[in-house]
Every structure is written in C-alpha cells, then in structure tokens.
Amino acid sequence: MPGLSAQFSSTVFVMPTTRDYYEVLGVEKSASGDEIKRAYRRLAMKHHPDRNPGDAQAEAAFKECAEAYEVLSNSERRSVYDRYGHAGLRGTPGHDFNSMNVDDIFSMFNDIFGGGMGGQRRAGRGVPRGYDLETEVELTLEEVLTGTERDVEFKRLDVCETCSGSGAKHGSSPTTCSTCAGQGQVAQAGLGGMFRMVTTCPHCRGRGKVVTDKCNDCRGNGRVSVKRNLTIKIPAGIHSGQAVRVASEGEPPPQEMSPEGKGIRGDLHVVVRVQDHKQFERDGDDLLIALPTAFTQAALGAEINVPTLTDHTTLDLPPGTQHGALFRIEGEGLPNLRSGRRGDLVVITQLVVPRKLNDSQRELLAEYAKSEKLEIKAQSPSLWAKIKDAVKGG
Numbered sequence: 001m002p003g004l005s006a007q008f009s010s011t012v013f014v015m016p017t018t019r020d021y022y023e024v025l026g027v028e029k030s031a032s033g034d035e036i037k038r039a040y041r042r043l044a045m046k047h048h049p050d051r052n053p054g055d056a057q058a059e060a061a062f063k064e065c066a067e068a069y070e071v072l073s074n075s076e077r078r079s080v081y082d083r084y085g086h087a088g089l090r091g092t093p094g095h096d097f098n099s100m101n102v103d104d105i106f107s108m109f110n111d112i113f114g115g116g117m118g119g120q121r122r123a124g125r126g127v128p129r130g131y132d133l134e135t136e137v138e139l140t141l142e143e144v145l146t147g148t149e150r151d152v153e154f155k156r157l158d159v160c161e162t163c164s165g166s167g168a169k170h171g172s173s174p175t176t177c178s179t180c181a182g183q184g185q186v187a188q189a190g191l192g193g194m195f196r197m198v199t200t201c202p203h204c205r206g207r208g209k210v211v212t213d214k215c216n217d218c219r220g221n222g223r224v225s226v227k228r229n230l231t232i233k234i235p236a237g238i239h240s241g242q243a244v245r246v247a248s249e250g251e252p253p254p255q256e257m258s259p260e261g262k263g264i265r266g267d268l269h270v271v272v273r274v275q276d277h278k279q280f281e282r283d284g285d286d287l288l289i290a291l292p293t294a295f296t297q298a299a300l301g302a303e304i305n306v307p308t309l310t311d312h313t314t315l316d317l318p319p320g321t322q323h324g325a326l327f328r329i330e331g332e333g334l335p336n337l338r339s340g341r342r343g344d345l346v347v348i349t350q351l352v353v354p355r356k357l358n359d360s361q362r363e364l365l366a367e368y369a370k371s372e373k374l375e376i377k378a379q380s381p382s383l384w385a386k387i388k389d390a391v392k393g394g
C-alpha cells in the first residue's frame with residue numbers, strides 16, 4: 001500500500017500517564033505546594049521541546065509533567081488523587097495534554113516560569129521578560145553553620161549571535177507566515193462546528209513569521225543553548241528548599257516576544273538541599289542530638305562530653321536523670337538566616353543498659369537490687385511527641 005506509511009508517520013499517539021504523579025515530578029507525597037511548583041518548573045524547562053528539537057520522548061515527558069502538575073497543584077484534585085489514585089480523577093474536568101499544543105501548555109502555567117509580558121503575555125503590555133531558571137546545590141550542616149560559596153553550572157537559551165535572534169541566515173529575513181497571515185493564531189471549528197476555537201498557529205508556533213532560509217548555528221530558532229558557570233554565595237542559616245535568587249541570570253525574552261531578546265532577563269534560582277547529618281537532626285535553628293548515657297551516669301550524675309557541629313562541649317548531668325531528658329546548650333545551634341543569632345543544641349539522653357555483666361558486676365547489682373524500691377507508673381510511650389513539645393516550648 002504505497003503512501004500509507006507516509007500518511008501516518010507524523011502522528012504520535014501517547015497514552016495518558018498511569019505513572020504515579022509524585023513519581024513523575026520526583027517529589028515526596030508530603031511535598032509542599034512550593035516544592036511541587038519548583039519540581040514542575042525544573043522538569044518543564046528540561047523537557048521543553050524548544051530545548052529538545054524533534055525529540056518525541058521529551059515532548060511526551062513534558063506533557064506528562066504538565067498533567068501531574070495540573071492535578072497536584074490543585075489541593076482538591078490532589079486529595080482525590082491521594083485517596084483514590086488515577087481512577088478517582090476519571091471523568092473529572094482536566095486537560096487532555098496529549099492533544100494540546102506545547103506552547104499552549106507552557107503558557108497555561110506561565111506564571112510559574114517568570115516569563116511573559118509583565119504577567120500578561122498575550123495582552124502585549126509591559127516589557128517582555130525571559131524565563132526563570134533553576135538549579136540545585138547540596139550543602140552539609142557544617143556549611144549551613146558558616147555559609148559558603150558554590151560553583152554552579154547550568155544551561156540556558158541565549159540569543160544566537162550569528163543571526164541576532166532572527167533565526168534567518170545572513171542576508172535573508174523571516175517572512176510572514178502564510179497559514180495565519182502573520183497573526184500567530186488560527187481559528188478552528190471545535191466539537192462538530194458548534195464552537196470556534198482560537199489556537200496557536202501550528203505552522204509558525206505563534207511567531208507570525210517563518211524562517212525559510214535558516215541560520216546554521218541555531219537551526220532557525222534564534223536561540224542557542226549555552227553553558228554558564230557562576231559562583232554563588234550561600235548565606236549561613238539557609239534551610240532545605242529555600243533558594244538563592246540571582247537576578248538576571250535566567251533567559252532573555254523568548255523569540256516569539258522579542259527576536260533580539262530585548263527586555264528583562266529572567267532570574268536564576270539556586271535551590272538548596274541540606275544533607276542529613278549522621279549525628280545531628282535539625283529543628284529550625286536548633287540542633288538535636290541523641291546522647292547515649294550509661295545508667296550509672298544518669299543515676300549518679302556525671303559530667304559528660306557532648307559533640308557540637310565543629311567541636312565538643314561538656315554537660316553536667318544531674319543525679320537521677322531520666323531516659324529522654326532534654327538539656328539545652330545555648331548558642332550551639334545554627335545561625336538564624338535573618339538575625340544571625342544562633343539557636344541551641346538540644347541534648348536528649350538515651351539510657352544504655354549494659355548487655356553483659358561480669359560476675360562481680362552482677363553480684364554488685366544484685367546486692368543493689370535488694371535495696372531498691374521501684375515505683376513504676378505506666379506512661380505514654382510517645383517519647384518523641386514529648387520531645388517535640390519540650391523543644392517547641394523551650
């Protein structure tokens with residue numbers, strides 16, 4: 001059957017995703033709205049077809065992320081999804097991203113990318129603004145204590161210098177798109193002719209102009225992917241999930257807004273992840289440490305050695321210290337991001353009972369046991385709740 005394969009070759013069918021939405025965005029089930037937003041922004045920029053020309057897989061991934069974001073960014077739909085999964089959302093309103101144009105999806109969530117015309121992309125008011133970018137750095141708790149510098153490398157789309165962003169080969173210039181007569185939009189009959197829908201012109205993708213003689217360096221896109229290296233100052237006291245914003249290190253306005261990239265550059269957001277520490281747990285500006293304590297030390301009282309983030313200090317345990325007792329060592333926590341004032345180190349005692357006794361120890365303890373009058377009252381087992389309360393209350 002000649003011609004048949006050619007007829008179908010340009011159609012790619014992508015099934016709606018059945019992958020877990022949290023997995024698609026690479027976030028925890030407990031992720032906050034901000035984390036979900038950031039994850040989506042990062043992935044949408046990564047998979048955007050402008051950055052992956054002709055890559056059907058990237059386009060499918062881009063659409064899958066949009067679908068996941070649409071659900072998880074809406075608290076009502078998210079809670080339905082959390083309870084009933086994909087089945088719960090069946091038949092509820094939502095977009096069919098697979099049949100949507102990439103640019104339309106992108107502008108749907110335009111506000112989170114930073115790009116646009118002062119927030120009104122289509123209205124054409126204001127100065128065009130390029131997209132924000134995001135990159136991530138990992139810090140240790142020790143670096144949170146002192147603040148640090150990090151070299152980051154990221155990619156961004158910059159104006160192609162060869163064609164000054166026009167996308168046209170030297171000596172030629174873009175021509176008016178014949179499909180939309182330069183309007184960037186076309187009207188289509190929808191739902192059997194009942195409605196007329198205005199959509200982005202598929203031929204020029206909204207630009208209104210087409211390049212016939214393409215610039216070799218940018219393949220007609222007017223933008224090229226450029227690697228950029230920066231040294232970023234990260235302030236002491238920063239928290240996981242917070243970001244350092246570097247103004248004007250994002251992208252110039254996209255080509256369809258301003259071919260030569262005139263306007264405001266987007267920003268770069270450097271998102272911080274703080275690694276878990278093997279000894280300390282962070283609670284706001286406080287540090288928590290569980291300190292193994294011999295039951296004899298707890299019973300008799302002792303001066304014990306406590307590690308701090310950079311050194312160590314001593315703590316006077318009073319006689320009769322209980323398991324799970326809290327001691328606050330002032331100023332040995334982390335600095336507050338704003339005030340710089342350091343939080344506390346909270347020591348939580350963990351009584352250690354000897355696993356083995358030698359003969360003389362056993363005799364001594366047995367002797368002691370004869371003299372002991374234990375008053376044991378049942379208590380709530382939720383030690384951690386108690387610790388939390390005590391830390392917050394302190």
Ligand SMILES: [Zn+2]
Pocket residue numbers: 160161162163164165166167168215216217218219220221222223
């Ligand atoms: Zn070029």
Ligand SMILES: [Zn+2]
Pocket residue numbers: 177178179180181182183184185201202203204205206207208209
């Ligand atoms: Zn057009």
